[in-house]
Amino acid sequence: MYAFDIERPTRLTDAVKLLSDATDSQPLGGGQTLIPALKARLAAPERLVCLSAVDEIKGICTADDGALCIGGGTCHADVAAGAGAYPALASLAANIGDPAVRNRGTIGGSLANNDPSSCYPAAVLGSGATVVTTNRKIAADDFFEGMFTTSLEEGEIITEVRFPVPEKANYQKFEQPASRFALVGVFVAKYADGVRVAVTGASEDGVFRWSEAEAALSSDFSAGAVEGLSLSGDGMISDMHGSGDYRAHLVGVLTRRAVAAAG
Amino acid sequence: MPEVKMTVNGKPASGQIEGRTLLVDFLRENLGLTGTHVGCDTSQCGACVVHVEGRAVKACTMFAAEAEGMEVKTIEAMAEPDGTLHPIQAAFQDHHGLQCGFCTPGMVMSAAALLKDNPTPTEAEVRDYLEGNLCRCTGYHNIVKAILAASGQDVSKIAAE
Numbered sequence A: 001m002y003a004f005d006i007e008r009p010t011r012l013t014d015a016v017k018l019l020s021d022a023t024d025s026q027p028l029g030g031g032q033t034l035i036p037a038l039k040a041r042l043a044a045p046e047r048l049v050c051l052s053a054v055d056e057i058k059g060i061c062t063a064d065d066g067a068l069c070i071g072g073g074t075c076h077a078d079v080a081a082g083a084g085a086y087p088a089l090a091s092l093a094a095n096i097g098d099p100a101v102r103n104r105g106t107i108g109g110s111l112a113n114n115d116p117s118s119c120y121p122a123a124v125l126g127s128g129a130t131v132v133t134t135n136r137k138i139a140a141d142d143f144f145e146g147m148f149t150t151s152l153e154e155g156e157i158i159t160e161v162r163f164p165v166p167e168k169a170n171y172q173k174f175e176q177p178a179s180r181f182a183l184v185g186v187f188v189a190k191y192a193d194g195v196r197v198a199v200t201g202a203s204e205d206g207v208f209r210w211s212e213a214e215a216a217l218s219s220d221f222s223a224g225a226v227e228g229l230s231l232s233g234d235g236m237i238s239d240m241h242g243s244g245d246y247r248a249h250l251v252g253v254l255t256r257r258a259v260a261a262a263g
Numbered sequence B: 001m002p003e004v005k006m007t008v009n010g011k012p013a014s015g016q017i018e019g020r021t022l023l024v025d026f027l028r029e030n031l032g033l034t035g036t037h038v039g040c041d042t043s044q045c046g047a048c049v050v051h052v053e054g055r056a057v058k059a060c061t062m063f064a065a066e067a068e069g070m071e072v073k074t075i076e077a078m079a080e081p082d083g084t085l086h087p088i089q090a091a092f093q094d095h096h097g098l099q100c101g102f103c104t105p106g107m108v109m110s111a112a113a114l115l116k117d118n119p120t121p122t123e124a125e126v127r128d129y130l131e132g133n134l135c136r137c138t139g140y141h142n143i144v145k146a147i148l149a150a151s152g153q154d155v156s157k158i159a160a161e
């Protein structure tokens, strides 16, 4: 690790200021991704601004319109315990990494990082959630821009994520047993106005919506409705853990399992 | 260099640190508490698990500066001052839950965090909770057995020894 200064503000306004008045400054969420990256010298900021003492971006509540709002600095364990109003989301959080990772890692850090195999992006895109930042509100469909890329700008902090609560939903994660990330993960959510299906771990472009499956499930929400559908292995991640074709096949299998489990 | 202050094992602790000083290095180097081990330094193995504000965290993946003002508990505070082992430690000894012992501090701290939230876990829950704690020696069966025994459950029917 190269040396850097570390700041630990307790107010969001101070965090924003600390991020803007140094040339090379980066927020630190739970550090579960960033600290390993710093150790590997893949990141070398001059200043880290810890968000862990900024209480105003932590916690879970329900908005007037029924949406479940989760503070950007809320750790996975707290979402697992506190998002009972959206069980599929609580269970997704409960299966990220291991207990110690869940006690530190945050939803904001996970989304900002947008690892192509991470779990939260599937829930956010699959729920049509809104990512609230210090500057604006970003619709899930506009937030993810490919592997490790999002529409966040320099110094922009994720303060909250608003999830419309679906009638039914389920997340199926096919675990890569060594890393415990998703080899492929599929999030299916049924809303009054249609079904959303978001896939993580599979595409070289990161999390994506499987629109063909969404259309089929919107008219008939049953595992059978997606039986005949398949995705091409082209553009899917191909590595030592599985080929693109294998991942494409898993997307179909997991989508059917998710629909069956959602009931 | 900035100063950090926290409570470690019930006593005030402070020291000069760099921004990049990891909590595990502060515990081991500044405070001499070498019971917390570094196995991988990449957040995979759990040998470095300690409790921060009562919650299990990997001390190799948290900066010391972030523990400012917090309560930290390490393996050194598990036994009584007179050396009487904590029930989880005693169960590890009784059920051969350790061989080389390198992973043991992290295993014990994770087990303590589990039993605090879930005093009588099932075998599956113990295995699931230990997902982030790796052991190269025991094959895990006796670790799981020790934790179940420490929770007061009958382990006489579990075969592995």
Ligand SMILES: Cc1cc2nc3c(=O)[nH]c(=O)nc-3n(C[C@H](O)[C@H](O)[C@H](O)COP(=O)(O)OP(=O)(O)OC[C@H]3O[C@@H](n4cnc5c(N)ncnc54)[C@H](O)[C@@H]3O)c2cc1C
Binding pocket: A026, A027, A028, A029, A030, A031, A032, A033, A034, A035, A051, A072, A073, A095, A096, A097, A098, A101, A104, A105, A106, A107, A108, A109, A110, A112, A113, A115, A117, A118, A119, A120, A156, A157, A158, A159, A179, A180, A181, A182, B043, B044
């Ligand atoms: C052993 C292990 C297993 C894991 N398994 C899984 C898994 O199964 N599924 C999964 O999804 N993830 C997994 N993870 C990743 C974990 O969920 C991380 O916690 C998460 O990806 C990053 O969150 P963080 O809060 O730790 O962010 P950090 O590591 O602190 O930061 C990551 C990035 O986000 C930025 N950032 C942090 N917070 C914010 C914010 N509020 N606003 C804007 N930018 C911000 C940082 O500047 C940095 O660029 C695993 C990690 C480990 C170590």
Ligand code: FES
Binding pocket: B037, B038, B039, B040, B041, B042, B043, B044, B045, B046, B047, B048, B049, B058, B059, B060, B061
């Ligand atoms: S040393 Fe911290 S997880 Fe391995």
Ligand code: FES
Binding pocket: B097, B098, B099, B100, B101, B102, B103, B104, B134, B135, B136, B137, B138
């Ligand atoms: S006893 Fe040797 S690593 Fe677990």
